[in-house]
Amino acid sequence: xxxxxxxxxxxxxxxxxxxxxxxxxxxxxxxxxxxxxxxxxxxxxxxxxxxxxxxxxxxxxxxxxxxxxxxxxxxxxxxxxxxxxxxxxxxxxxxxxxxxxxxxxxxxxxxxxxxxxxxx
Amino acid sequence: xxxxxxxxxxxxxxxxxxxxxxxxxxxxxxxxxxxxxxxxxxxxxxxxxxxxxxxxxxxxxxxxxxxxxxxxxxxxxxxxxxxxxxxxxxxxxxxxxxxxxxxxxxxxxxxxxxxxxxxxxxxxxxxxxxxxxxxxxxxxxxxxxxxxxxxxxxxxxxxxxxx
Numbered sequence: 001x002x003x004x005x006x007x008x009x010x011x012x013x014x015x016x017x018x019x020x021x022x023x024x025x026x027x028x029x030x031x032x033x034x035x036x037x038x039x040x041x042x043x044x045x046x047x048x049x050x051x052x053x054x055x056x057x058x059x060x061x062x063x064x065x066x067x068x069x070x071x072x073x074x075x076x077x078x079x080x081x082x083x084x085x086x087x088x089x090x091x092x093x094x095x096x097x098x099x100x101x102x103x104x105x106x107x108x109x110x111x112x113x114x115x116x117x118x119x120x
Numbered sequence: 121x122x123x124x125x126x127x128x129x130x131x132x133x134x135x136x137x138x139x140x141x142x143x144x145x146x147x148x149x150x151x152x153x154x155x156x157x158x159x160x161x162x163x164x165x166x167x168x169x170x171x172x173x174x175x176x177x178x179x180x181x182x183x184x185x186x187x188x189x190x191x192x193x194x195x196x197x198x199x200x201x202x203x204x205x206x207x208x209x210x211x212x213x214x215x216x217x218x219x220x221x222x223x224x225x226x227x228x229x230x231x232x233x234x235x236x237x238x239x240x241x242x243x244x245x246x247x248x249x250x251x252x253x254x255x256x257x258x259x260x261x262x263x264x265x266x267x268x269x270x271x272x273x274x275x276x277x278x279x280x281x282x283x
Contacts (some may be wrong), residue, residue: 004251025199028199028202028203029202031202031203032198032202033199035202035270036202040213040215040242040256041213041258043242043256044198044239044240044241044242044256044258045202047198047236047237047240047242048195048198048199048202050241051191051195051237051238052191052192052195052239053195054189068172073143074140074143075140075141075143078137078138078140078141084233084237085233087235087236087237088232088235088236088243089256091236091242091243092232092242092243092245095242095244095245095256096244096245099244099245099254102137117213
């Protein structure tokens with residue numbers, strides 16, 4: 001692998017900028033995990049890192065390695081696709097587990113009960 | 121035809137994924153990718169994965185563009201909420217129950233991905249008996265506004281594509 005110093009300035013600046021944006025969003029998400037109050041609120045915080053955060057880091061990676069190897073490096077697109085498809089699975093699993101527990105324990109955080117269907 | 125190639129679109133996608141993963145278009149890569157795609161489609165056929173017909177593919181790029189714009193906008197909004205805890209008192213989060221007209225499982229999966237990919241909204245539950253879904257919104261100002269956003273901005277266009 002070639003060295004980072006071989007990257008020209010016009011490419012190094014956007015790569016560094018994108019990396020900082022991605023890292024900053026991941027940091028904001030982590031801060032949210034600590035500071036937000038309810039479990040359902042905290043569920044939203046890491047999605048910052050899994051959407052635009054990972055997106056900008058992947059674009060930075062594509063840019064960096066495409067310029068270093070002087071060919072298009074595109075397989076980061078796959079990481080993005082798999083992230084988009086798998087994140088909802090984890091979030092739904094967590095949210096529904098919390099929902100089930102809250103309904104059982106009668107916590108006020110739980111959503112209003114469904115209106116029970118009318119029996120004919 | 122139907123027996124040997126039950127899911128043409130998925131098979132083609134799998135071949136493209138394989139070529140992208142190996143970063144080569146050599147004959148060997150194409151052959152191996154085709155073999156893997158056939159195996160994958162065969163596995164899907166075994167579990168009786170529901171077939172679908174994609175319609176109005178012309179509206180897909182516009183939808184993707186709107187998703188990307190929305191991802192940027194909502195990332196910004198949620199980051200502001202997290203980094204400014206002083207205004208936490210004014211913010212209210214909560215659940216919204218949204219009645220959906222879409223029944224296609226593929227369309228619902230796409231809607232889940234869109235809503236989860238935009239921070240601030242998480243798809244929590246779906247009740248297939250009456251077709252309502254439960255959405256958790258981080259910054260909930262108006263329940264009816266969210267029902268309109270989900271139905272008009274995303275559901276109607278996904279129904280054009282998947283149903």
